[in-house]
Amino acid sequence: MSHLPLLAIFLIPAIILALATLLTWVERRLLGLWQDRHGPNRVGPGGLFQAVADGIKILFKQDWIPPFADKTVFVLAPSIGMMTVLLSFAAIPFTPLSGIAGTLNIGLLFILGMMGLGVYAVVLAGWASNSKYALLGGMRAAAQMISYEVFMGLSLLGVVMIAGSFNLHDIVTAQTHCWFILPQCLGFFIFLLAGIAETHRLPFDLPEGENELGAGFHTEYSGMKFGMFFIAEYAGIILISSLVTTLYLGGWLGPVLPAVVWFVLKTSGVVIFFILLRAALPRPRYDQLMALGWKILLPLSLLNVTATGTVLMLRAAG
Amino acid sequence: MSATVLPPPPLQSERPLLKKILEQTNASLSPVLEITRDNIAVVWISPLAIRLTLQMLKEDSQNCLMLFDLTAIDERDRIHREGQPASSFTVVYHLMSLQSAADEVRIKVALPDHSPSLPSISDIWPNANWYEREIWDLFGIHFDQHPFLRRILTPPTWTDHPLRKDHHARATEKLPYSLTEDQEKYEQDALCFDPSLWGMKRHSDHSDFMFLNLGPNHPSVHGVFRIVLQLEGERIVDAVPDIGFHHRGAEKMGERQSWHTYIPYTDRVDYLGGVMNNFPYVMAVETLAGISVPPRAQMIRVMLAELFRIASHLVFYGTMAQDVGQLSPVFYMFTDREKIFRIIEAICGFRMHPAWFRIGGVAMDLPVGWEGLIRSFLDYLPKRLDEYDALVMRNPIFRARTQGIGAYTKAEAVEWGVTGPGLRACGLEWDYRKHAPYACYDQLEFDIPNGQNGDCYDRIVVHIEEIRQSLRIIRQCVDLMPSGPVKAEHSLTTPPPKARTMHDIETLIHHFLNVSWGPVIPPGEARACVEATKGLNSYSLISDGGTTSYRTRIRTPSFAHLQMIPLLSRGIMIADLIAVVGSIDFVMADVDR
Numbered sequence: 001m002s003h004l005p006l007l008a009i010f011l012i013p014a015i016i017l018a019l020a021t022l023l024t025w026v027e028r029r030l031l032g033l034w035q036d037r038h039g040p041n042r043v044g045p046g047g048l049f050q051a052v053a054d055g056i057k058i059l060f061k062q063d064w065i066p067p068f069a070d071k072t073v074f075v076l077a078p079s080i081g082m083m084t085v086l087l088s089f090a091a092i093p094f095t096p097l098s099g100i101a102g103t104l105n106i107g108l109l110f111i112l113g114m115m116g117l118g119v120y121a122v123v124l125a126g127w128a129s130n131s132k133y134a135l136l137g138g139m140r141a142a143a144q145m146i147s148y149e150v151f152m153g154l155s156l157l158g159v160v161m162i163a164g165s166f167n168l169h170d171i172v173t174a175q176t177h178c179w180f181i182l183p184q185c186l187g188f189f190i191f192l193l194a195g196i197a198e199t200h201r202l203p204f205d206l207p208e209g210e211n212e213l214g215a216g217f218h219t220e221y222s223g224m225k226f227g228m229f230f231i232a233e234y235a236g237i238i239l240i241s242s243l244v245t246t247l248y249l250g251g252w253l254g255p256v257l258p259a260v261v262w263f264v265l266k267t268s269g270v271v272i273f274f275i276l277l278r279a280a281l282p283r284p285r286y287d288q289l290m291a292l293g294w295k296i297l298l299p300l301s302l303l304n305v306t307a308t309g310t311v312l313m314l315r316a317a318g
Numbered sequence: 319m320s321a322t323v324l325p326p327p328p329l330q331s332e333r334p335l336l337k338k339i340l341e342q343t344n345a346s347l348s349p350v351l352e353i354t355r356d357n358i359a360v361v362w363i364s365p366l367a368i369r370l371t372l373q374m375l376k377e378d379s380q381n382c383l384m385l386f387d388l389t390a391i392d393e394r395d396r397i398h399r400e401g402q403p404a405s406s407f408t409v410v411y412h413l414m415s416l417q418s419a420a421d422e423v424r425i426k427v428a429l430p431d432h433s434p435s436l437p438s439i440s441d442i443w444p445n446a447n448w449y450e451r452e453i454w455d456l457f458g459i460h461f462d463q464h465p466f467l468r469r470i471l472t473p474p475t476w477t478d479h480p481l482r483k484d485h486h487a488r489a490t491e492k493l494p495y496s497l498t499e500d501q502e503k504y505e506q507d508a509l510c511f512d513p514s515l516w517g518m519k520r521h522s523d524h525s526d527f528m529f530l531n532l533g534p535n536h537p538s539v540h541g542v543f544r545i546v547l548q549l550e551g552e553r554i555v556d557a558v559p560d561i562g563f564h565h566r567g568a569e570k571m572g573e574r575q576s577w578h579t580y581i582p583y584t585d586r587v588d589y590l591g592g593v594m595n596n597f598p599y600v601m602a603v604e605t606l607a608g609i610s611v612p613p614r615a616q617m618i619r620v621m622l623a624e625l626f627r628i629a630s631h632l633v634f635y636g637t638m639a640q641d642v643g644q645l646s647p648v649f650y651m652f653t654d655r656e657k658i659f660r661i662i663e664a665i666c667g668f669r670m671h672p673a674w675f676r677i678g679g680v681a682m683d684l685p686v687g688w689e690g691l692i693r694s695f696l697d698y699l700p701k702r703l704d705e706y707d708a709l710v711m712r713n714p715i716f717r718a719r720t721q722g723i724g725a726y727t728k729a730e731a732v733e734w735g736v737t738g739p740g741l742r743a744c745g746l747e748w749d750y751r752k753h754a755p756y757a758c759y760d761q762l763e764f765d766i767p768n769g770q771n772g773d774c775y776d777r778i779v780v781h782i783e784e785i786r787q788s789l790r791i792i793r794q795c796v797d798l799m800p801s802g803p804v805k806a807e808h809s810l811t812t813p814p815p816k817a818r819t820m821h822d823i824e825t826l827i828h829h830f831l832n833v834s835w836g837p838v839i840p841p842g843e844a845r846a847c848v849e850a851t852k853g854l855n856s857y858s859l860i861s862d863g864g865t866t867s868y869r870t871r872i873r874t875p876s877f878a879h880l881q882m883i884p885l886l887s888r889g890i891m892i893a894d895l896i897a898v899v900g901s902i903d904f905v906m907a908d909v910d911r
Contacts, residue, residue, distance in 0.1 A: 035649035132530050136552065187906070203715060204642060211641050212893050280709075282716045283643025285893045286552060297751045 014087045019235035023080040024049040027234075027275050034279040042296065061223035066129065069220060078221065080227035080293075081121030085235045092242050093169045095259035096250045107168040108160065113152055120234070122200070122207055130211040137216025140286055141207035144197055147293045148204075152194035154301035158187040158308040159247050167245030181248040183226035186304045188248045189298050195240035197289070199233060201274055203281040206289060213292035241270035250316055333359060335413065335421045338378065339371065356605050356843055356844040358727055359423045364405050367391060368427050369437045372411065372446075376442050376591050379415065381729040382738075385439075386422070387412035387873040388449035390457045394431065395483045396862050398841035406431035410858075411439075412845075414875075416732060416746065419753050433816045435460035438467075448881045455727050457479035466517060469564040471910060475508045480570055485575045487567075511546070516558045518548045527555060530674025530892075532876050534563045536643055538896045541906030545883065545899075547892070554895060557887040564910035572859075572870025576836030577603055578643045578812035580678060580867070584857075585671035587872060588908040590630040591851045594623045596675035598857045601846035605676050605809040608837050613800045615679035616758040620793035622665065622674065623848070624788040628699070629658045630779045630851035631788075634903045635715075638778055639710050641900035642893075647710050654702055673719055677837065679804045688798055696793050703785060711782070711785070717775065724886045724898035725773035734885070735878035738779040738853025739903065744772035750849040774901035782901065787909040812836040836865045845871075852876055852903050861868065876904035 022048075025040060025048060030040025040050035043058015091107035104110060109237045119142065148315070160166060162183065163174035181188050197204040200314055208216035245251055245266040255263035336359045340351075352360045362369055376383055391408040393399065405428030415421040427436060438461040440447040441533025444842030451470040454524060458479035462468055469476055478485050497505075512536050513520055513529055521527060533544035539763040542563035548556040568587055572580050584595040604611060611619075630653045636648030661670040664685055674681050710716055726736075728744040741748060749766040767783030795809040805811055815831040818825045841863040847856035853875025862868040879902050885894045 031645070036645045036653055037649055083498065095691050131529060136530075202645070205643070211643055212896050214536065248641075282639065282710075282719060283715060283893075284715050285719060285891060287891065288718055 004087045010314050012089055015088065015237055016089055016238060018110055018240060020231045021051045021055055023234045023237065024054065024230070024269065024285050027135050027278075030272065030275050031091045031279055032043045033218070034276070055227070057201055058227040059224055063223050063225070066131070068116065070128040070130060073124050074220075075225065077121050077125035077128060078225045078232070080124065081118060081232040082228045083117040084121065085232050085239055086131050087238050089235075089242075092239075093172060093251065094242075096169070096173075103167055106166050108156060108247075109167045111239075112149070114179075115152075116149055117196075117240045118236075118293060119149075121229075122217050124223065125229070126207075129217070129218050129220035133219045134217050135217070137207045137213050137293045141200065141215075141217055144204065144206055144286075144289060144293075145288060147226070148194045148197035148297075151190055151293060151297045152198065152270075152300045153303060154298070155190035155194060156247065157301075157305045158184045159303075161308050167249075168251075172246055172253065175250040179248060179250040179253075184248060184304070184308070186300060188244070190304065191246065191247070192263060193297060195244065196274070196277065196309040197293075199240055199274075201233075201237065202278040203283050204282065204289060206286050209265060209282075237271055238267065238272050241267045241274065245268045257296075332883065333421065333423070335375075335383075335423045336361070338375065339423060339425070344538060346787065348804050350530075354424075354844060355842040356602070357847065358424055358425055358845065360843075362426045362428065362688050365427050367435055368411070368425070369439060369442070372439055373442055375413065379793065381416075381732055382415055382417045384414045384416060384732050384735055385411065385445055385449075386414040386735065387444040387858070387871070388446055388453070388480050388681070388852070389858070389871045389873070390453045390459055390481075391860065391869050392483045396860075396868055396891050398862050399592045405429060405486050406432045407457060409436055409453065409459060410871075412858075413428055416748050416753075421860060429459060432780065433460065434458070435462055435748070436463035437462050437712060439582065440464060441780075443735075444733060444885075445878055445881055448877065457481070458482065469562070471565040473508070473562070475505055476675070480567060483670070485570075487570055497690070512883070513548070516546055518546070519555055522550075522555075523549060532892075532895075534560075539899060540637065540904065541554055543906050543909070545887075545895070547887075548894070552891045552893075554887045554890055554892065557895070559883050559907050560879075561880065561906070564906040566911065568905075568911040569872055572867050574874075576865050576868060577768075577839055577867065578836045580870070581675065581677075582671065582673040584872075585673050586878070586907060587851060587857065587874065587911055588630075588852060589670065590633050590905055591606045591855075591908075592622075592626040592670055593619070593672055594626045594671060594850050597623055597757075597854065598846040598848045598855055599859075600675045600677050601848070602844045602857045602859045603839060603846035604806075605846060606842050607677070607808070607837070608840070609806045609808045609810060611679055611757075611806055612803045613721045613758065614683075614802045615768075615804045615806070617795050617799050618680050618804060619675060619686060620757050620759065621674075621792055621799075622662065622680075622764070624791045625658055625662060625692075628785050628787045629655045629662075631785050632658075634781055635706065635710070635778065635785075638897075639716070639895050642716060644710065644713070644716065647706060650702070650706070651838075654699060657695055657698065661688075661695060663693055664688065664823050676805060676812050678806035678808055683804045684799075692792060692796055696789055696796075700786065700787060703782065707782070711778070718765075719893075719897055720774035720901065722892065723774045723778075723894050724901060726882065726886065728770060730882075730885070731772065734882050736853070736882065737875050737878070738849065738851075739777055739785065740853065740879055742766060743769040743776040743780045745770050750847060750854055754847070756846070756848060762791050762796070764788075764791050774897050777901045810839065812837060838865055839867075847873075850875060852878065852905075854909065855908075874908045876902075876908035876911065877911075878907055879904055 008174035009098045041047040043049040043051060043053050043202040065074055076128045076181045088111045091104050091110045108315040123199045124137050128143060159180050166170060218226055221229060243262060252259035319563050339361050354360055389410050393405045393408055407429040409427045411425040413423050438450055440450060447469060447578050450464055451467060453459050454461060454467055455469045456479055488617060529547045530547040530549055532547055533539040534542040544560040544730035546553055546558045546560060568583055571583055581596055585592060587595050632651040639647040658691045662672060663669050665688060666674040728746050731741050731744045745768055747766045753768055766785045767780050767787060769780050807815060809828055814829050816829060819829045839861040841861050843860045845856055845858040849852055854874040857873035859867050860869040886898050
């Protein structure tokens with residue numbers, strides 16, 4: 001038992017990275033399916049090795065830093081993005097036994113903190129590139145992610161209040177009788193939106209906003225440094241999906257099948273929902289996104305906290 | 319070879335615009351009047367009177383008079399100028415009144431050989447701005463008091479005026495190109511960005527502006543188009559469009575190619591419009607040659623043109639959704655467009671650029687089974703359009719991104735020369751197919767869809783409704799398709815009729831010459847205009863009695879529409895600009911020619 005966490009520390013990041021890479025293929029295939037076209041289907045069975053081929057290609061690209069960029073920060077930015085996402089996974093309890101620090105007593109706060117740090121990756125990338133499109137993307141990212149972190153934290157309070165713990169393991173076990181998606185449906189909805197905004201996925205991919213900003217904050221990035229942003233984004237999707245599963249969908253809980261299968265199934269469902277959103281929705285304008293956040297989601301999440309608190313107090317009193 | 323000079327058609331009595339011009343001008347300077355082959359009146363006015371005349375016309379017009387086109391002719395090599403005043407360079411103002419049926423008039427101004435110049439009218443009609451720059455660029459005619467008289471289609475370092483007759487038409491007519499180091503430095507220095515050269519300021523009282531170079535390789539500018547933005551945060555203070563990256567000298571090529579071999583070049587002007595581009599060109603040549611096209615050919619032309627209208631509008635619809643970040647519709651719509659191309663390929667043998675129209679008709683008769691192909695498409699598309707309505711037009715995010723964005727009024731639209739769906743989106747029910755029916759549009763039933771607000775959303779609504787109307791037109795074409803020949807029985811059609819060549823030597827000689835040289839079109843001037851996919855597209859041709867055109871003028875809708883971008887973009891955000899650019903519906907080849 002004592003060497004198991006040590007093994008997990010090496011295994012889990014490796015698995016997450018592999019899954020994130022695989023996810024790029026899954027996304028392209030699913031988008032292809034929904035958009036009446038094929039998607040990558042040539043390399044390996046069903047195009048499965050496309051992700052590997054892309055990985056190899058991106059690894060062998062010239063490692064180029066634009067002469068006008070701030071070199072240190074330029075290199076640092078993608079590493080921050082990658083690191084914060086991978087570190088967050090430490091606190092996710094995949095099953096009652098596995099996970100690195102699933103029983104960390106401030107697990108949820110740790111993850112929120114890591115996500116907060118993750119903003120730096122985007123902002124620094126935008127800033128260090130010293131390019132106008134990247135700067136605009138970085139500015140959008142800073143405003144969007146910092147705003148949405150506020151509601152994300154607030155929306156999670158409901159769950160924490162019911163479970164009475166920041167420990168993700170305890171939060172899952174508290175859902176043995178009822179998944180939190182039912183009592184916390186409003187919180188779930190807000191968290192999901194904030195999660196999309198945090199991972200800057202369509203419809204909230206304004207920091208990249210390819211139609212307006214080329215590629216936004218990572219316009220100047222190429223090769224593996226771009227690859228790290230790319231993989232971090234997909235790892236971010238897995239992270240948010242795992243969080244949704246853990247916090248609202250009962251984590252590993254489920255009948256018959258082993259715990260890890262339930263976890264993977266639920267997480268995949270959320271991931272596919274993320275991809276479906278990308279296939280379906282257009283992108284709001286920057287100010288519309290901010291208005292949605294501050295004028296609708298913030299009051300709603302406060303309402304959620306108040307309502308949850310009131311119900312809990314009444315129940316405790318009665 | 320002597321070409322028969324055809325007498326001009328009689329002067330129509332119903333020409334209010336012409337009457338007004340004559341009333342205004344005959345007191346001071348007696349204008350010269352001529353009627354060209356296309357039955358449009360031409361009034362020659364002295365350079366001194368032109369500004370005043372145009373100003374008065376504009377003031378009287380109740381916002382219904384459009385400066386449809388403004389171009390020039392280098393007359394120095396022209397032989398057949400019977401009845402025209404002496405001129406080395408002629409500037410042509412083409413006015414169109416949108417009050418009722420199309421009422422058009424051409425005002426010509428004769429200019430001398432040395433340092434030709436005219437007063438600018440860009441303060442009267444704002445859309446004259448680009449047209450005057452174009453004339454200066456290509457003909458070297460100077461416009462006094464023009465606010466921004468710089469090269470527009472050629473690079474800023476260009477020295478010649480390419481549409482002058484003494485300018486070479488091919489690269490092989492001059493020495494091989496070489497670039498010395500000094501020249502290279504000169505060219506590179508010319509590329510450096512200086513906001514003051516673009517009429518923009520570096521800072522306001524309280525902040526510095528950011529200049530953003532959008533394009534010419536930006537993914538959302540639909541081709542090689544550059545907009546220089548002056549930004550305050552993400553808000554646009556000013557925008558200056560820069561065009562000319564796609565300029566291929568289509569008009570100059572018209573002066574080299576034979577009347578027949580120029581047809582494929584027209585396909586590539588609005589490259590989404592396919593045969594829609596052949597349409598005005600062949601109609602103009604037929605007007606010059608006096609060919610009347612048989613009914614079956616007319617109907618085939620209309621049917622194919624409407625198919626291309628649908629194809630072009632589908633591209634517009636899909637890319638518009640893509641521009642506001644919706645990824646999927648463009649794939650569905652390209653799938654539908656592929657179905658249209660399958661029909662077009664079955665009929666023409668080509669997909670995007672069939673060059674299928676011929677002088678006097680079309681290239682071939684319809685293939686066996688064409689009806690079934692088209693009918694199944696007519697049944698297929700409406701259901702898909704309903705789905706797209708739910709997917710795109712009723713999507714709240716899409717509405718929030720397009721409603722109330724990039725709106726202009728009816729008066730602004732007319733003032734800026736906006737035609738097509740962009741004009742109808744402002745609520746003006748005006749369609750060249752109804753107001754000056756050409757081909758067989760007078761026999762077909764269709765409505766003119768229009769909007770109210772003139773914003774991005776309404777422009778899309780009009781486009782979609784036009785797809786439905788085009789389907790209706792095509793259905794009628796299939797139902798009513800007359801039988802008969804698909805090419806006129808006329809010696810100037812291309813390729814010329816061959817049936818009797820083996821019977822008598824005269825016909826054989828004519829056939830031989832018309833095939834090897836191409837037809838010799840009688841001298842004269844004619845313009846033909848169609849309601850193309852993006853607005854009014856017209857070809858003005860001048861024949862000097864030769865096997866090539868003396869001057870080919872292509873008036874494209876996109877050129878006029880792009881000029882409005884500064885007006886529409888002030889005060890909005892970058893994301894809105896992308897929506898506005900998407901909703902304008904242009905292709906750069908159509909702008910730069």
